[in-house]
Amino acid sequence: MTSSESISTANLPEDYRDLKATVADFARSVVAPVSAKHDAERSFPYEVVAGMAEMGLFGLPFPEEYGGMGGDYFALCLALEELGKVDQSVAITLEAGVSLGAMPIYSFGTEEQKQEWLPRLTSGQALGAFGLTEAGGGSDAGATKTTAVLDGDEWVINGSKQFITNSGTDITELVTVAAVTGVDAAGHKQISSIIVPTSSAGFTAGPSYDKVGWNASDTHPLTFDDVRVPRTNLLGEQGRGYANFLRILDEGRIAIAALAVGVAQGCVDECVRYAKERSAFGRPIGDNQSIAFTIARMEARAYAARTAYYDAAALMLAGKPFKTQASIAKMVASEAAMDNSRDGTQVHGGYGYMNEYTVARHYRDSKILEIGEGTTEVQLMLIARSLGL
Known part of the structure; x- marks a missing residue:
């Protein structure tokens, strides 16, 4: 720890300092020794993720009632900083699992959705992903082409996504998909978010990308071919997904x-x-x-x-x-x-x-x-x- 970092850390409350020290020790003793191996083999570090899950890192900013640790978002940030020192792939796995996988459900989900999904996501037993980016659009919502059409009590989803983190691991259980569900009064695309279990028929995670870096981070293109999920899988208000x-x-x-x-x-x-x-x-x-x-x-x-x-x-x-x-x-x-x-x-x-x-x-x-x-x-x-x- 350098002098300026120690000054910053000294001003933190004791529980934050303890967390930072614990994750720093984990990063040095568990993550660092296997980082080069996973990077070279382009393999997902399941044993490291299991260790983070055991420490409760995936549940840091969530209430205990949903299996979380009862902490806050800053606690997550401190953990990410320590992990980022030695292995970015491990750090982004945690960041995406919490911020993109679990946080949308916690922030916008119904109580039933929270009870169904959050305990496994916050425990680290399962990972979630968020499917936003497409070949022609990410920041540009108007370019979204993936569609979700109601057929009775089911959404029928068709389209594709790319560059989706944590979307194809053995423990990935859901992807929240941004899809066009209609048009608003001004004629603009209505983008909604829908929870898609990875076990759904018609859901396919393509081969991993050949990336410049983050080689131990799981990243895939996704395809949705007439994927059917219950109408109740809508996450948040229809048209408010983006x-x-x-x-x-x-x-x-x-x-x-x-x-x-x-x-x-x-x-x-x-x-x-x-x-x-x-x-x-x-x-x-x-x-x-x-x-x-x-x-x-x-x-x-x-x-x-x-x-x-x-x-x-x-x-x-x-x-x-x-x-x-x-x-x-x-x-x-x-x-x-x-x-x-x-x-x-x-x-x-x-x-x-x-x-x-x-x-x-x-x-x-x-x-x-x-x-x-x-x-x-x-x-x-x-x-x-x-x-x-």
Whole structure:
């Protein structure tokens, strides 16, 4: 733990500090030793997910009545930061399982839906996913082509989705699908969210993608061919699916920022260690001002990004508007992760280009942080709108 990180942590209440320390120990002792193996094999880390489930991490922000831990969203963010230091694939599995899998049901579901699905999702025994993105549309809701048509007491769903996290594992039990269910008075597409059990006839998760990074994260294209689910599987109000999901994304951006801060800080920690141990021309490379200043700038980025996501999370927990602060945190933190992973690879020299080193995996993994859950360009658009531009 660096000095600026320890200052930030010292200001946290004891229960947050304890959680952070517990997850940090888990990340070092359980996650880190198998990260390179799962990355190289492109295998889903079931044993790590089981460990996180046993710790209650999937239930952190949910009430105990639904099998949760009775914590809050900031607790989840602290866990993501610690996991992000050593393995982004593991961290995003947790983030997506909570933010995109369980949170929509908790936020918009009926009591019956919550009782049916949340206990297994919050326990980590099962994973949920959210099917929004399509080949021609993600942020552009008007481009959504997947449809859901009522036939008696059933929705009949047809279409496809892509880049869906946690959608094809052995423990994935549901995908909440954004689908066109009609048109409104102005002629615009009416987007609704519908819970689709993965056991449904006509539901297919295609082969895993060949990705640049996040190789141990489960990501698939999905196909819906006359998939029939009960009418009661509508999640939230009909026609409010996309609007509700945007609310989920606002929260999710804080979580992604926390993950990205973990990456940025993890690169600092690796570089400090390496700069003290690696010698060249008779002295540690950290004695060279160019190396020391590079790492100092990396630390400043991590600190600034952490401050941004702490602020956004505080506003959210206080029930105050936080949309703009979430966008700022997500943008600043994802850029810090990308910049620090690049600089961290450079500090490590040739070793930084070897996949066995954490900085190398971070360098490949970090780019998606500037794309997923709202690109940098989308964040800039939202920030500009908040300024009246």
